[in-house]
Amino acid sequence: MHVGPCHQVGDAIVWLPKERVLFSGDILFRLCTPMGWVGTFHKWYQALDMIVDELKPDIIAPGHGPVCGLEGVTEMKAYLEYVEKESRIFFDNGYTSNQAARKTDLGPYADWLCPERIYLNVERAYREFRGETFDKPWDQAETFDEILGVAKSRSMTPTF
Incomplete structure (x- = not known):
C-alpha cells in the first residue's frame, strides 16, 4: 500500500492481514531517529494513524x-x-532551522540512535511553516555541513 510521501515519495507498507504482520518500511523508525526527506508531518501522521x-x-x-x-x-x-512543536517555537522566535536543531532538547528521545537526524526533521518543519511544497528542493549540503561541524566539535561521528 502506498502511504507516502512521508519519509520519501515512494513510501509503501506491506500488510499481511491473515498473519496480522506489517512491514512498515521507512514509515516507522523504532528507537531510532526518523528523518523526512520529502513529504509532510501531516502525511506521516496520517500513515501512522492508519x-x-x-x-x-x-x-x-x-x-x-x-x-x-x-x-x-x-x-x-x-x-x-x-519535533514539530519545538520547531514551531524556534521558527516563531526567528531562529534558523540549524540553530533550532542545535538548541532542541531531545528529552525522552535523546537516547535514540542517530540523534543528528533532528537537523533534517527541523528543516522539514521549517519548510512546512514557510508554506513550501513537500518536494521543493532544499540545500541538503548545508544541513549536512552543519551536522558534521557539530559532530566534529563533540568528537562524534554521525551515523546516518
Whole structure:
C-alpha cells in the first residue's frame, strides 16, 4: 500500500492481514531517529494513524530498529509531534532551522540512535511553516555541513 510521501515519495507498507504482520518500511523508525526527506508531518501522521486505527497489526517490522507492536508507532508519532512543536517555537522566535536543531532538547528521545537526524526533521518543519511544497528542493549540503561541524566539535561521528 502506498502511504507516502512521508519519509520519501515512494513510501509503501506491506500488510499481511491473515498473519496480522506489517512491514512498515521507512514509515516507522523504532528507537531510532526518523528523518523526512520529502513529504509532510501531516502525511506521516496520517500513515501512522492508519496503522494504529485501521490495520492494528500484532507485529511490525520497521524500516529501522527492532520489531515491535503498536507502541513503536505511537512512540514515533510522539517524536514527530514533539519535533514539530519545538520547531514551531524556534521558527516563531526567528531562529534558523540549524540553530533550532542545535538548541532542541531531545528529552525522552535523546537516547535514540542517530540523534543528528533532528537537523533534517527541523528543516522539514521549517519548510512546512514557510508554506513550501513537500518536494521543493532544499540545500541538503548545508544541513549536512552543519551536522558534521557539530559532530566534529563533540568528537562524534554521525551515523546516518
